[in-house]
C-alpha cells in the first residue's frame with residue numbers, strides 16, 4: 001500500500017492542510033498516511049490507488065451485514081425517492097421503535113438520535129434528571145463517545161493515542177465521573193456505597209469493545225445489577241457495539257441481565273448515522289416533552305437511517321445471521337489460538353460472537369492489563385497485514401469485526417495472513 005506518490009498519500013497531504021489532523025475522526029490518521037477509500041462491497045474495501053482489502057474493520061462495527069448490502073441499499077434508495085429530511089414524525093419511526101423494543105424488553109420506550117455519543121449523553125442526563133443525583137460511575141477504559149462526562153480514562157482512539165483524559169473538559173464536570181476497573185465488583189461496590197447519596201448511574205459496556213474485546217467474568221454483570229439495584233443507581237448498558245451483535249437482544253439477552261437503560265448505535269442504523277437511548281417507562285417519561293430533561297435533534301429519527309435500520313432488522317430476523325457469525329467467530333478464535341501456539345508466541349486471543357482480537361500479550365481482563373500489551377509491535381503487524389490485503393483496525397485497542405458478508409475463503413485468507421505475519425513479530 002505504501003509508495004512514493006500514491007493518490008492516498010497526496011490526498012492526505014492536502015487534507016492535513018485544511019482538516020485538523022487530516023481526518024474526521026482521530027483513529028483514521030494511520031501513519032505515514034491512511035488509504036483513501038473509493039468504494040466498498042460485501043467484505044471488500046477498495047482504495048483510490050486500486051488496492052483491494054478484505055475488511056475486518058467494517059466501519060468500526062456498524063456493517064454487521066457487510067458493505068452495501070443489497071436490501072439495505074434498496075431501502076435507502078426507496079426513501080431517497082420520497083425525500084430524506086422532514087422535521088416531522090414518520091411511520092418508519094414507529095416501526096423501528098417496535099422492532100427495537102421487541103428485541104430489548106428492558107426498553108419500554110426509546111428515543112432516536114444521530115450517534116452513539118448523543119445516545120450516552122442523553123441517557124446520562126436522563127438518569128441524572130430521574131434520580132436528582134449528579135455522579136456517574138464508568139469503567140476504566142470504557143468508551144461512550146466524546147462528550148465531557150465520559151472522557152475520563154476513555155478507550156478507543158483516546159487510548160490508542162495516549163489521550164484518555166481530554167483537555168478542555170472542566171474538572172467541575174469530571175469530578176462527577178468515578179471509575180472502577182472492569183470485572184472488579186468489590187471496587188464498584190465500595191464506590192457506590194461511599195457515594196450512594198449522589199450516585200445517579202453506572203454506565204458500562206457489558207462486553208468491553210473499545211480496548212479490545214474483554215469479556216465479563218462469570219456472574220460479574222449479575223453482581224453489577226444487584227449492587228446498582230440495592231443502591232437505587234440507574235444501570236445503563238452501553239450496547240452501541242454489542243447491541244444486535246451478540247444476539248438480537250444484545251449482551252443483555254446473551255448474559256440474561258436486565259439494565260434500567262440501554263444505549264444502541266452502529267448496527268441499528270444499518271450503516272447510517274444513528275443512536276438510540278431508552279429504558280424503563282418511568283425513566284423515559286422524564287424526557288421532554290413529557291418531562292423536564294431536555295433532549296432534541298434536527299437529524300434525530302432520520303428517514304434514511306430508519307429505512308436502513310428496518311432493512312437490517314428484517315435480514316437479522318429472517319436469516320440465521322447471529323448463529324452463523326457466532327459459529328464462524330468461534331472457529332476463527334480457535335484457529336488463531338492454534339496459530340499462536342504453533343508459532344510459540346505468548347500472545348492470546350479474545351472475543352465473542354463476531355468480535356475477535358489477538359492481544360500481543362496476555363488477554364486482558366481490564367484496562368490496566370490492556371495497557372501492558374505490545375502496542376507498537378501490534379501496529380507493525382497491522383501494516384504487514386494491510387500489505388497482504390487484510391484491513392484490520394489499526395490499533396491493539398480496537399476490536400476486529402467479522403461480518404455476514406465474509407466468505408469461508410475470506411476467513412481462510414485472514415488466517416493464512418495471521419500465520420505468516422505473526423511469525424515475523
Ligand SMILES: *Cc1c(COP(=O)(O)O)cnc(C)c1O
Nearest residue numbers: 115116117143144145238240241
Ligand atoms: C462507538 C461507540 C460509541 C460512540 O458512538 P458514535 O456513534 O461514534 O458517537 C459509544 N459507545 C460505544 C460502546 C461505542 O462503541
